[in-house]
Amino acid sequence: MGEKEFYAHSDPSGLPLEQGGRWHLLSRHLEQTALLARDFADSFGAGDWGYLAGLWHDAGKYSEEFQRFLRSSCDASIGQKVGIDHSTYGAQKAYQKWTNGEGKILAYVIAGHHTGLLDGKSCGDSCLTERLTKSLPYQFVCPDILFEQNKPKLPFSLNRERFCFEVSFFIRMLFSCLVDADFLDTERHMAPEKAVYRAEPYSLTELYAKLENHLSSLQTQVPKTKVNSLRAQVLSDCLNAAAKPSGLFSLTVPTGGGKTLSSMAFALRHALQRGLRRIIYVIPYTSIIEQNAKIFRDLFGDQMVLEHHSNYEPAEEDRKTRLAAENWDAPIIVTTNVQFFESLYACRSSRTRKLHNIAKSVIVLDEVQTLPSELLLPCLEGIRELALHYQCSFVLCSATQPAVGYRDDFHDGLQNVREIVHDSHSLYEQMKRVRICHLGVQSDQELIGRLIQCSQVLCIVNTREHARTLFEQIQPAGNAFHLSASMYPLHRSRKLKEIREALSGRNCCRVVSTQLVEAGVDIDFPVVYRSIAGLDSIAQAAGRCNREGLLKFGQVFVFEPEEGLPPGHFRHAAQTAEGVIRRFPEDILSLGAVEEYFKEYYWTQGERLDKKNILELIRQGVKGDFPFRTIAEKFRVIPEETKPVIVPLEQEACELVERIRRADSLSGFSRKLQKYTVQISPFYWDRLVKTGSLEIVQEVFPILRDLHLYDENVGLCPDYQNPDPERLIG
Secondary structure: OOHHHHHHOOOOOOOOOOOOHHHHHHHHHHHHHHHHHHHHHHHHOOHHHHHHHHHHOOHHHOEHHHHHHHHOOOOOOOOOOOOOOOOHHHHHHHHHHOOOOHHHHHHHHHHOOOOOOOEOOOOOOOOHHHHHOOOOOOOEOOOHHHHOOOOOOOOOOOOOOOHHHHHHHHHHHHHHHHHHHHHHHHHHHHOHHHHOOOOOOOOHHHHHHHHHHHHHHHHHHOOOOHHHHHHHHHHHHHHHHOOOOOOEEEEEOOOOOOHHHHHHHHHHHHHHHHOOOEEEEEEOOHHHHHHHHHHHHHHHOHHHEEEEOOOOOOOOOOHHHHHHHHHOOOOEEEEEHHHHHHHHOOOOHHHHOOHHHOOOEEEEEEOHHHOOHHHHHHHHHHHHHHHHHOOOEEEEEEOOOOOOEOEOOEOOOEOOEEEOOOOHHHHHHHOOOEEEEEEEEEOHHHHHHHHHHOOEEEEEOOEHHHHHHHHHHHHHHOOEEEEOOOOOHHHHHHHHHHHHHHHHOOOOEEEEEOHHHHOOOOOOEOEEEEEOOOHHHHHHHHOOEOOOOOOOOEEEEEEEEOOOOOOOHHHHHHHHHHHHHHHOOOOOOOHHHHHHHHHHHHHHHHHHHHOOOHHHHHHOOOOOOOEHHHHHHHOOOOOOOOEEEEOOOOHHHHHHHHHHHHOOOOOOHHHHHHHHEEEEOHHHHHHHHHOOOEEEEOOOEEEEOOHHHEEOOOEEOOOOOOOOHHHHEO
16 A cells, blocks of 8 residues: 555544644554654564564554543644553554464563563453453544555564464564564654764675775784794684575684674674675673774774773763664664573563564674573574564674583573584694693692792682682782772773783783683783683683783693682583593583583483573463563573762763763763762662662662772772672673
């Protein structure tokens, strides 16, 4: 149906359009939203579905009650939320029109387009079943032609074993198309000055040309060392593999092998050759995100890279970035595991709006071994579905590939994963730069004695408390440094600069750190000590030893702390690693040892690989009653969110706090204060509030009042009594 034909039938009042302007505005909104949603859904072959969802989503506004409100209001906005239910009517009409499932799919999308996806069936009155049987007390005057449409077909054949997951995921993707289209068309009408800041068309060809120029200049600048020649070979393998059909890839490169730029080179070239639209770089840690996002922005330009995570807030004047964060409409997205995977299982409109822009993307999962084990199976199903039906390619990027591939003993693993590196075993052998020795149990005094004997040494432990204890005991020997998440980012950055200067000057430098130093921090020690942990963590620690290969071999010592291990994930991973170390004493980081580690680690987890029963909840929707809201509440990559403490020790931080006290608008302050913020558990945050050590300014910003609790060497040190070690993991 064309636009003119639709408008001609869209005024049930019979008034000429110049007199019935509000009907015309509504019909125009429906048509424009339908066209946008169709364009979005076309990316995964569901344009007809998108069009219907857009056309019917506000059909309930064709009621005398809703129009009476508009006539009595000075604001003629069709997008204004009012106390009149205008989404149930379209959902009911869709459900009644097609009773074999198509109507129910559309009903989910339409009924939830403001409040979020509903549970299909629940005890409450807000589930889809209740909405579909609800009696609406309105007089509807919707034109019949609005619902005279052909029945759509799913763009793919359903798999008998996975059809519940496939249908529920399709509903999520279709919901994303409608929600984004509705937002954008309303914005165009309500705030045209805002709409002009939306992202302009971009060219991946131009971005790839910039990358090629950078790589060419890099080859003439870097020293011709063995490590750099191996990095060049990794890059060559990535470029050669880019021509392969889209799907699942792995990139197994030892730490320091240059996988950041090489994976981006693969992603851009692959996207160009396979007709894909954007690159999504998914990273576990915000510290690596900030580092990689800066690399990409310097390379491609600020407007081409969207950094999206909870700790990043664009500058107030950067409207394009703020708008792109709403729906990921940018060529390169750099985000977190939390943001990416929680969005796949979210129900709120704001969290799901971006999903349709994931279709036809290259998704690089950096440090893929950090996927949360308790949600591993739902994460793998999301990866599998995006690759199968939404034209996505994934790059599983790691120095220690987890055993997530299909095996006889792991039927839930991913199939047809192709390795990008031509010979990963040979690459591992050639990039071997350290020898690893397992020391067994070490008391703190024994460990301190070893550290003091070294002029340049890094010691990595599992908890903030242990790091602080060791540091305080080696500090009298001089030239000691401490690193942990107890220090605000700017403070850590300064300490890292001092550490690098000491190392480059070949001065004495002894560092005690938590595992945060393993997260992409570019430092190079001749000797590293690592408290027993998972083999992936030990490999990351080894990556801070002889990183540039300037020594024949660096030395890594793995030890077991006398005090034992933190409970939960850390203890389980370490105990699994200990068993593998006994079986592979000659080379505990060989690819065979790593494969055995992840096999055993996942095998011993058993049902805990889907601890929240996400997939079982989806499978229970065999009649189309999917518990979307229940799943969204359960799927949390980080079960307990940390809470911020702002430390106003430096002049800029003090000035910002004073400005906040007087400010009418608080926009932009979070971003500016991020570099002065320490994240701690809610348990200790609440304690600081109760003792009066925190002041909540403007009901938003928690400012540390007792500045004596922050130490120049070790950071925030509240007086914890009987601390729970698991809460101190840093």
